[in-house]
Structures are given as structure tokens and as C-alpha cells.
Amino acid sequence: xxxxxxxxxxxSNAICMQIAPDIFEVxxxxxxxxxxxxxxxxxxxxxxxxVQRCPKQAISIxx
Amino acid sequence: xxSSITIVGASLAGVRAAEALRSEGFKGNIKxxxxxxxxxxxxxxxxxxxxxxxxxxxxLSLLTTEKINELELEIRIDSRVxxxxxxxxxxxxxxxxxEFDALIIATGARARKLPNTEKISGIHTLRSxxxxxxxxxxxxxxxxxxxxxxGGFIGCEVAATASALGIEVTIVESQEVPLSxxxxxxxxxxxxxxxxxxxxxxxxxxxxxxxRGDSQVEGVLLGDGTLLEADLVIVGIGAVPNTxxxxxxxxxxxxxxxxxxxxxAAPNIVAAGDVARWYHxxxxxxxxxxxxDNAAEQGKHAALRLLQTEAEAQPYAPIxxxxxxxxxxxxxxxxxxxxxxxxxxxVDSPEEGRYTAIYxxxxxxxxxxxxxxxxxxxQFKSLMENKASWKEALDFAREIK
Numbered sequence: 391x392x393x394x395x396x397x398x399x400x401x402s403n404a405i406c407m408q409i410a411p412d413i414f415e416v417x418x419x420x421x422x423x424x425x426x427x428x429x430x431x432x433x434x435x436x437x438x439x440x441v442q443r444c445p446k447q448a449i450s451i452x453x
Numbered sequence: 454x455x456s457s458i459t460i461v462g463a464s465l466a467g468v469r470a471a472e473a474l475r476s477e478g479f480k481g482n483i484k485x486x487x488x489x490x491x492x493x494x495x496x497x498x499x500x501x502x503x504x505x506x507x508x509x510x511x512x513l514s515l516l517t518t519e520k521i522n523e524l525e526l527e528i529r530i531d532s533r534v535x536x537x538x539x540x541x542x543x544x545x546x547x548x549x550x551x552e553f554d555a556l557i558i559a560t561g562a563r564a565r566k567l568p569n570t571e572k573i574s575g576i577h578t579l580r581s582x583x584x585x586x587x588x589x590x591x592x593x594x595x596x597x598x599x600x601x602x603x604g605g606f607i608g609c610e611v612a613a614t615a616s617a618l619g620i621e622v623t624i625v626e627s628q629e630v631p632l633s634x635x636x637x638x639x640x641x642x643x644x645x646x647x648x649x650x651x652x653x654x655x656x657x658x659x660x661x662x663x664x665r666g667d668s669q670v671e672g673v674l675l676g677d678g679t680l681l682e683a684d685l686v687i688v689g690i691g692a693v694p695n696t697x698x699x700x701x702x703x704x705x706x707x708x709x710x711x712x713x714x715x716x717x718a719a720p721n722i723v724a725a726g727d728v729a730r731w732y733h734x735x736x737x738x739x740x741x742x743x744x745x746d747n748a749a750e751q752g753k754h755a756a757l758r759l760l761q762t763e764a765e766a767q768p769y770a771p772i773x774x775x776x777x778x779x780x781x782x783x784x785x786x787x788x789x790x791x792x793x794x795x796x797x798x799x800v801d802s803p804e805e806g807r808y809t810a811i812y813x814x815x816x817x818x819x820x821x822x823x824x825x826x827x828x829x830x831x832q833f834k835s836l837m838e839n840k841a842s843w844k845e846a847l848d849f850a851r852e853i854k
Binding site for chain 2 (some may be wrong): 395401402404405407408416417418420442443445
């Protein structure tokens with residue numbers, strides 16, 4: 391699976407970083423960085439939670 | 454297993470409940486009943502980007518036709534439920550009686566109104582899409598003078614949006630410092646200054662005495678004798694949970710539907726979102742939240758509760774979190790802050806527009822406030838989830854300074 395972030399929507403609320411810090415990081419510049427675009431299958435539930443809890447619905451998973 | 458589940462309330466909590474039921478493999482009928490004329494939509498932009506006019510209502514939708522079909526939802530708009538009978542397990546929907554197997558209560562809250570102002574036009578609360586459309590249209594007509602009654606988060610957001618559009622706006626707030634009942638005086642002042650620096654007028658420590666105008670609002674008279682001219686008054690004085698329809702239901706209602714720590718209100722009946730008051734094990738008391746993130750998460754948690762036995766049921770005990778966008782600032786609060794808490798400012802950089810402060814009491818980290826510091830907010834939120842002590846929080850603060 392592949393993590394896709396719509397950076398036009400992303401507002402750097404950073405909730406994704408709290409749920410999956412190995413995949414998402416909001417750095418000191420306030421921008422979101424995807425640390426791992428192709429996480430392994432065992433990260434799916436955290437990734438799905440990040441998708442659901444993003445207030446801007448800016449994250450999606452491509453299979 | 455239930456053969457059908459009825460969800461009353463088709464906003465975020467209700468929609469997330471429906472999605473959770475399907476992703477957990479529930480095969481029965483899901484009925485989603487909403488009282489508005491619109492299909493489920495997202496509310497946060499209503500006081501921000503939608504109000505500013507840069508967003509279409511389609512973009513707010515929480516449920517596309519494709520999604521409704523995929524989830525096999527029986528969705529009904531404009532269907533207000535007027536009563537519940539937990540003995541006969543029936544609902545009264547638009548005059549007809551309908552049975553249910555299991556029920557999710559997600560009727561949310563509504564904006565509190567100023568009394569005796571129904572007949573005067575130009576006075577609005579902001580909760581629904583229709584409210585936001587009316588205010589947006591009024592912003593565009595001529596050059597209205599706007600008075601916002603209530604300097605809470607909604608009031609501050611609307612004032613910021615109006616001001617960014619070049620509209621003359623005054624906030625009237627009964628406390629000396631807006632938001633000080635939540636954030637304390639020091640942090641409240643940081644947000645007040647953000648507004649005054651951006652041209653918003655603040656009238657604080659004063660109550661609204663009278664709304665002037667017969668058919669159309671003309672002004673707001675304050676307790677100190679000041680008369681503010683107004684073409685448009687927006688009232689942001691809190692929200693009331695929508696529980697009237699449950700008054701004779703047999704459920705316990707105390708400023709919300711009372712639930713146990715798993716979101717269960719009665720056998721096979723759960724509640725979620727702004728309408729639910731539940732026992733939060735982490736705080737050792739019952740609380741009710743009016744946050745987007747809570748509606749989403751509790752909707753899911755409550756829905757899954759209906760599919761679980763008592764032994765399987767999990768307590769719902771999240772660290773609350775919300776955000777508020779005002780001007781170019783993202784204000785976030787995680788945890789529950791109290792003005793009486795210990796308070797420590799970690800970052801205060803007016804030139805960058807950044808600010809982080811933490812709240813603690815009884816030796817524990819209780820909350821974090823961030824302005825354009827989402828990274829810090831999430832770091833301290835994680836500490837709270839790990840039940841960090843105040844000392845651990847201060848140590849961490851020194852590390853990131």
C-alpha cells in the first residue's frame with residue numbers, strides 16, 4: 391500500500407504524526423513530511439486511523 | 454447479532470458510526486435519520502473557509518452517493534425523530550412509529566440563541582450549512598457592520614473571517630478576557646491581541662443589554678451604555694445538546710445523554726458526539742465534548758459497542774483535542790485545561806506568530822495549547838496519553854525549547 395497526501399488540503403494539524411510517527415512528521419517548518427510512503431501491511435490500522443482522523447481528509451491509501 | 458441498527462443524527466458521529474459498523478462486518482440494515490434538508494456535511498469550514506466564500510457546499514459532503522451505495526445505507530434527510538420509547542423499542546419519526554433493534558443517538562447540539570430575538574432579522578447563530586450560507590450572503594451585501602456576541606472559539610473564528618474579508622466587526626464578551634474561562638487569562642490575552650492586531654474591535658467585561666431594531670437589527674446596546682451599530686449580529690454563546698426528544702424515553706438526561714464508560718446509555722442503545730455525556734475513566738468523571746475529533750472517534754466507538762458483549766466492551770477514554778483557525782493561526786488544544794491549573798509558557802514568539810503553553814495540576818500534565826505549533830501539541834498529547842507527570846512535561850519542554 392502507498393500513502394498519498396493531498397498537500398493542497400493538508401493544514402498540518404499533525405494528528406497523523408501522533409497516530410503514526412514512523413510514517414508522518416510535521417517538522418519545525420509546520421509542513422508535513424511523509425517519512426515512509428510504502429509502509430508494511432502491519433501499519434495498516436494506524437494508517438487507516440490517520441486517514442479517518444485527519445480533519446481535512448487529506449490522506450488516502452492507494453493499494 | 455442485531456438485524457438492524459438505527460442511527461438518529463446524520464452528521465459526523467452518525468456517519469462515522471455507520472462506516473464503523475460496515476467495516477466491522479455488520480451485514481444488517483443501517484438506517485441513518487437526519488433532520489436537516491442536506492445530506493451529512495462537515496461543519497468546521499462553516500465558520501472558516503466556507504464562510505469566506507472560497508469553498509462550495511459539495512466540498513463539505515461527508516457522504517457521496519457512491520459511498521451511500523457502498524455502505525448500503527438507508528438514509529433519510531428531513532426526518533426529525535420526536536420521541537423514543539425504550540420499553541417498546543420504537544421511535545416516532547415525522548408522525549409515524551418505527552421499531553428498532555439497536556440505536557445510536559447522535560443528534561448533536563444546537564447553538565444557544567439570544568432570548569426574544571426571533572422576530573428581528575439579521576441575527577444569526579452558526580451551526581448549520583443554512584446558517585453559514587445566510588451569514589456569507591450578508592457579508593457580501595453592501596458593507597455590513599457586524600457584531601459578534603460571545604468571544605468563544607466560534608465567535609472568534611467568525612470575527613476573524615469577517616475581518617479578513619474587510620468587514621468592520623466587534624466582539625462583545627462578558628468576561629474581561631475572551632477564552633479565559635478555558636485557557637486562563639494569560640493565554641486568553643494572546644488570542645485577544647491576535648484579534649485587535651488584525652482590526653477586530655473587542656468589547657469585554659460587558660453584557661448585551663438589548664438588541665435594537667424592530668424587524669431588522671440596527672444595533673446592540675451594552676450594559677455600560679455603549680450602543681454598537683449593527684446590520685448583522687452573530688451569536689456565539691455556546692451550544693445545547695439536542696435531548697428534548699428523549700425527555701420521556703426512560704434514558705437519563707443531564708446536559709446530554711448519560712452513558713457508561715463504554716458509551717452505552719441503555720441495553721442496545723449508545724450515544725456519541727456532542728449529545729453524549731459519558732464516564733471518562735481517565736478523568737474519573739462524566740464529560741461531554743463538542744469537538745470534531747470526538748464526534749468522529751466516539752461515533753465509531755459507540756457503533757462498535759453495539760456489536761460487542763459486555764465483556765468485550767472497551768472504555769472510551771481519549772485525550773480530547775480540537776483546533777480553531779483564526780487569521781493565519783492554527784490554534785489547537787489537547788487535553789482539558791482549567792484556568793486554575795499550573796501554567797507554563799514554552800514558546801512565545803510574536804514575530805513568528807507561534808506560542809506553546811502547557812497546563813498541569815496535581816502533578817500531572819493536563820493540557821497543551823499551541824498556536825501554529827501543531828508538532829508540539831501532538832508531542833504533549835502523546836505525553837498525556839502516557840499519563841506523564843508535570844515534571845516529565847517540564848523536562849520535555851526544556852528539550853524542545
